[in-house]
Amino acid sequence: MPDPIRERLTGLRRDLHRYPEPGWCEFWTTARLVEEVERIGVDELAVGPEAYDPEDRMAIPPEDRIEEWFERARERGVDDDLLTTMAGGNTGAVAVLDRGDGPAVGLRVDIDGLFIEESGEPGHLPADEEFRSETGETMHACGHDAHVTWGLATLEAIAESDFSGRLVVFFQPAEEVSGGGHPMAESPYCADLDYLFAVHVGLDHPTGEVVAGIQKPLAMCHVDVNIRGTSAHAGKAPEEGNNAIHALGTAIESVYGIPRHSEGMTRVNVGRVEGGTASNVIAEHVDAVAEARGETTEVMEYAKSELIHRFETAAELHGCEADATVESESPRADSDPELAEVVAQTAEGVDGVDTVLPAADFGASEDATFLMNRVQADGGLATYLVVGTDHPTSHHTPTFDVDERSLDHGVDLLTESILAVAEDGP
Known part of the structure; x- marks a missing residue:
């Protein structure tokens, strides 16, 4: 990963952390990531209904909630044209790099927050260093701010590399309510991918540990x-x-x-x-x-x-x-061992990673499985990997936080895994 990208990781993650939005209401978050994608420069950027069919969405919140967060985003300065595109709760985006002959590779990251009021107590790093949630009612209590950061930084690193092929990055809304995976999976952007990487931070795996492919999501x-x-x-x-x-x-x-x-x-x-x-x-x-x-x-x-x-x-x-x-x-989908092995081999060479688990049972649920099933049904390979982080309390609690060293680990791992399959396959 180029040093200029590495130097921006913490600041970007903290910026996203300050304003978490619930599923199908991620108007400001989408605008923020669109700003970054346009700075990076891609061959195609689809926002909201350009990225999926709104009729395929699940768990759509009441209209009054959508309108409330829509107006909040307007007050925070989100461009009116972009807000119009996302009207009705059509948030999220897909970014595409076309770089000549080679495989089609997907990367899925989720972008929504949770209805949890973040702790303001001393000792909670976001409170101590003044990047605690500003909404008063929502929080990135599952690390999706880190996920968006990984997605953007990996996109930029691949754009600056000698990657040959097609990279599709799914910035998926509404994971916490299992609402966004289905429309992303049904979209044309998910068709005929050769490989798909989905990723999560932590999940009780410490900083320096990587799980190359989860199994048995419920x-x-x-x-x-x-x-x-x-x-x-x-x-x-x-x-x-x-x-x-x-x-x-x-x-x-x-x-x-x-x-x-x-x-x-x-x-x-x-x-x-x-x-x-x-x-x-x-x-x-x-x-x-x-x-x-x-x-x-x-x-x-x-x-x-x-x-x-x-x-x-x-x-x-x-x-x-x-x-x-x-x-x-959401359905069950297991990681393909062949692609997980690429992640495991790559992780061995990532600075700061000291433990690599080839596989682990997930034990929870995730709607990235819709995308995994689509890719696997089309003959491709998919894996859902975990980048460990020391989190002081469990996910979905007011004092959840991530060890920001894992930001580097995730970007390096995802970037090098994508380059590995583009060059040599699994």
Whole structure:
């Protein structure tokens, strides 16, 4: 990596860290990365609906939330023409370098933040060094600010190299809600890629450690459930009501009793419920947000089907109705060992990397699997790698942070891996 790029890494990451935006609301973040891409100079840059079909998006937030973040971006000086392109929550971008004959290589990084208020306590580096989130309600608590930095710096390093081929960098929105992987995977930019690299920071792997290819990410789905009953006076005539909260309670007990599956592990959770009006009113309405995961896509489908069935059956038992909507989902996809081996061999020569794991189980879920499946179905190879970082607390916590030494490690590893497959293949 050229020294001028290396010298900008920390400043770029901290700039991105100051203004995290939630899924499908990454207006300023997209504008910031577009600014960098245009400075680098690429052969093609597609923003929002130019990069994917908006109809393929999942987990789109309410219009009022999108509009709120849209106006915030305008107040922060985002160009009106660019905002118009992203209107309706069509964020993210794809950047393309065409450099003659050679393989088509993809790199996927995610760009969204989380609804977590970042710690301002002494000892939290972003607070101490004044690059803490400025929004008051969102945070880059999973390292996506580092991911965007890697994507931009790798793009620049490849642009300044003797790379021969086609490089496609996906700056993907809405990973945290599993909403952006599907449209990126369905887009023409993901067609006929020979290789795809996806990457994450940390995940309990320390600074200096690299996982060349994760295995066994859990397929998952997010499900929204609406239960409708009939209200009544809880003291005078409770028999006249159909209690949506009672139906919900029955459903929750039933959901956690879904039988295990012989072909792999499952996970279910009801993570949020809301409903009812008062202690003396039979509740006529309740909402729930739930999820199902599975060791394989097929096992996840089993858990999802059972989860929805149990909500519907519990509602019917109590004289209510239930509507379940799958807001988003993602399949399982395993890293190809041949491409992971390229990463492992490259990592051995990266300054600062002292431990290389050929593979590791992921144990969570990721919608980069949509892109991995697309590439693999087209005959290409894909790997999802992890660049370790010392993070003081777990991902998705108010005091999460990354060791900025891992910024160098990630760019060097991604750049050299891309050059390796372009020159020699796996």
